[in-house]
Amino acid sequence: MITLQGKGVSGGIAVGKLTFLERTHYSIEKKPITEVIAEIERFNAARETAAVQLEELSRTMAEKIGKENALVFDIHSMMLSDPDFYQPIIDIIENQRLCAEYAVMEAGSALAQDFADMDDDYMKARAVDIRDVTNRVIAILSGTWMDAAAGSDPVILAADDFSPSETAQFDRSKVLALVSRAGATNSHTAIFARTMGIPAIIGFGPSLSAGLAGTIAAIDGETGVLCVDPGPELIEEFNKKHEQLEEERQAMEKYRGRETITSGGKRIQLFANIGSVADVEAALLGDAEGIGLFRSEFLYLGREDYPDEETQYESYKRVLEEMKGKQVIIRTMDIGADKQAGYFGLPEEENPALGMRAIRICLTRPELFKTQLRAIYRASSAGNAAVMFPMICSVTELLRAKAIAAEVREELGAQKIAFNEKVPLGIMIETPAAAVISDLLAKEAEFFSIGTNDLTQYTLAIDRQNDALSEFCDIHHEAILRLIKLTADNAHKAGIPVGICGSLGADKTLTKFFIETGIDELSVEPASVLPLRKVIAKL
Ligand code: PEP
Ligand code: MG
Numbered sequence: 001m002i003t004l005q006g007k008g009v010s011g012g013i014a015v016g017k018l019t020f021l022e023r024t025h026y027s028i029e030k031k032p033i034t035e036v037i038a039e040i041e042r043f044n045a046a047r048e049t050a051a052v053q054l055e056e057l058s059r060t061m062a063e064k065i066g067k068e069n070a071l072v073f074d075i076h077s078m079m080l081s082d083p084d085f086y087q088p089i090i091d092i093i094e095n096q097r098l099c100a101e102y103a104v105m106e107a108g109s110a111l112a113q114d115f116a117d118m119d120d121d122y123m124k125a126r127a128v129d130i131r132d133v134t135n136r137v138i139a140i141l142s143g144t145w146m147d148a149a150a151g152s153d154p155v156i157l158a159a160d161d162f163s164p165s166e167t168a169q170f171d172r173s174k175v176l177a178l179v180s181r182a183g184a185t186n187s188h189t190a191i192f193a194r195t196m197g198i199p200a201i202i203g204f205g206p207s208l209s210a211g212l213a214g215t216i217a218a219i220d221g222e223t224g225v226l227c228v229d230p231g232p233e234l235i236e237e238f239n240k241k242h243e244q245l246e247e248e249r250q251a252m253e254k255y256r257g258r259e260t261i262t263s264g265g266k267r268i269q270l271f272a273n274i275g276s277v278a279d280v281e282a283a284l285l286g287d288a289e290g291i292g293l294f295r296s297e298f299l300y301l302g303r304e305d306y307p308d309e310e311t312q313y314e315s316y317k318r319v320l321e322e323m324k325g326k327q328v329i330i331r332t333m334d335i336g337a338d339k340q341a342g343y344f345g346l347p348e349e350e351n352p353a354l355g356m357r358a359i360r361i362c363l364t365r366p367e368l369f370k371t372q373l374r375a376i377y378r379a380s381s382a383g384n385a386a387v388m389f390p391m392i393c394s395v396t397e398l399l400r401a402k403a404i405a406a407e408v409r410e411e412l413g414a415q416k417i418a419f420n421e422k423v424p425l426g427i428m429i430e431t432p433a434a435a436v437i438s439d440l441l442a443k444e445a446e447f448f449s450i451g452t453n454d455l456t457q458y459t460l461a462i463d464r465q466n467d468a469l470s471e472f473c474d475i476h477h478e479a480i481l482r483l484i485k486l487t488a489d490n491a492h493k494a495g496i497p498v499g500i501c502g503s504l505g506a507d508k509t510l511t512k513f514f515i516e517t518g519i520d521e522l523s524v525e526p527a528s529v530l531p532l533r534k535v536i537a538k539l
Contacts, residue, residue: 008224009190012199013242014177019155031099043100046140108134132163167192262539269521282526290327292523293501297333312375320383334358358391380420388426393433430454435483442494452502
């Protein structure tokens with residue numbers, strides 16, 4: 001037996017024959033032409049046919065996987081009429097006097113490469129869309145079309161990567177799971193697979209060799225494990241897990257689209273945590289009622305320099321728009337400690353978790369803070385935004401942060417830039433100091449969100465990064481539960497809501513305690529929303 005490890009992007013178990021996707025191979029010749037006008041007309045006719053196909057695909061897929069997910073086909077359709085797409089193709093036909101198939105392939109590959117080279121992960125992942133549109137037009141020109149998932153028995157389908165068109169057109173009854181060498185988490189392969197409930201693992205690299213074709217494999221889309229030739233006992237194990245997951249999934253589906261409410265009638269807001277624009281997809285798929293924590297610092301990580309106001313504005317705006325009026329709580333950057341960005345030039349520290357981090361950086365470098373706040377306020381017109389400050393320890397810190405936010409509002413007002421003046425300003429309660437003085441902080445904050453990850457770290461004096469201390473890390477320690485209760489009581493005395501956005505929020509053994517304590521909102525990983533709604537409904 002061989003075990004391969006990839007990145008699980010759509011949960012579920014599958015056991016079946018590993019089959020590599022056979023694509024109809026187009027032999028694209030660099031064929032010279034003499035009738036330039038006729039060739040351009042042939043290309044334009046193929047574009048029109050492709051647009052009709054995409055319109056039909058968008059309509060049928062909207063019924064199968066929902067309007068939002070089928071939107072990609074409308075985007076493909078728009079690409080067809082975008083001069084950035086078609087003009088370079090016409091140029092090749094005209095100037096080099098070469099056939100349309102070749103021109104589409106050449107220009108399409110160059111455009112796809114431009115996208116693949118972009119820094120932004122979302123834009124990078126769009127390269128696959130360009131290739132998809134390109135292949136569609138070539139297939140129409142050459143009178144062939146991809147033969148996705150041919151064959152009679154259901155299989156685990158393997159490929160370098162899958163295009164959205166392929167993924168969407170698979171006959172669900174023939175595809176047990178998708179596995180690929182490449183692929184990004186926010187690729188459409190991953191999104192469609194999750195939406196359609198097909199287990200999927202991506203990123204195996206060359207280990208997923210074509211030599212494995214025809215072998216029996218068992219996969220776990222959650223852990224990202226693929227076992228080749230698993231043997232009867234392991235197959236039995238996978239099958240058992242499959243049955244169990246299926247039962248759980250069925251039981252959970254009936255909670256989709258519902259309010260989160262206890263059997264006694266107490267309403268809880270069940271939100272999701274995200275770290276990027278791309279995560280919104282998962283939050284919506286998970287049926288989150290809002291975003292309780294947008295870890296905005298991820299916009300600053302993995303870059304060479306600070307993201308400018310415009311870049312940030314675009315990201316916040318997109319999240320707000322995609323959440324369509326549901327609340328989005330944007331946490332101002334929590335850079336420092338385990339989230340370092342070299343260009344910040346922060347000094348080396350003996351104890352980074354106790355060092356220059358989060359609001360401390362923002363208060364000592366107000367220009368940076370103001371850029372972020374300006375971007376958030378400007379985006380605030382696009383939806384239901386709230387802002388929260390991380391790592392607050394004192395009322396003074398909160399007042400200083402609020403004063404800077406007020407300055408930003410004034411500046412935007414003076415510049416006549418539209419924004420929502422009433423964006424609620426809340427704080428994270430993630431230091432014992434903040435929990436202990438939560439009565440004082442509640443007078444100045446419009447909401448609290450308890451960050452139990454850091455609250456645990458600082459209360460128990462246990463570095464959250466240090467696995468060696470796990471035996472000492474009692475996540476249910478009475479001290480933490482008391483601080484949560486104290487915070488909730490003080491919030492309610494002051495008439496402000498309180499949520500939990502740390503990992504403890506998804507701990508089902510504490511759900512009853514949270515509800516009894518009067519927690520108003522729980523923000524968890526997207527996949528935990530439905531299971532938690534089910535638990536709450538039974539309370
Ligand atoms: C927390 O500390 O609980 C929290 C939600 O913030 P982060 O995990 O990003 O530090
Ligand atoms: Mg934290």
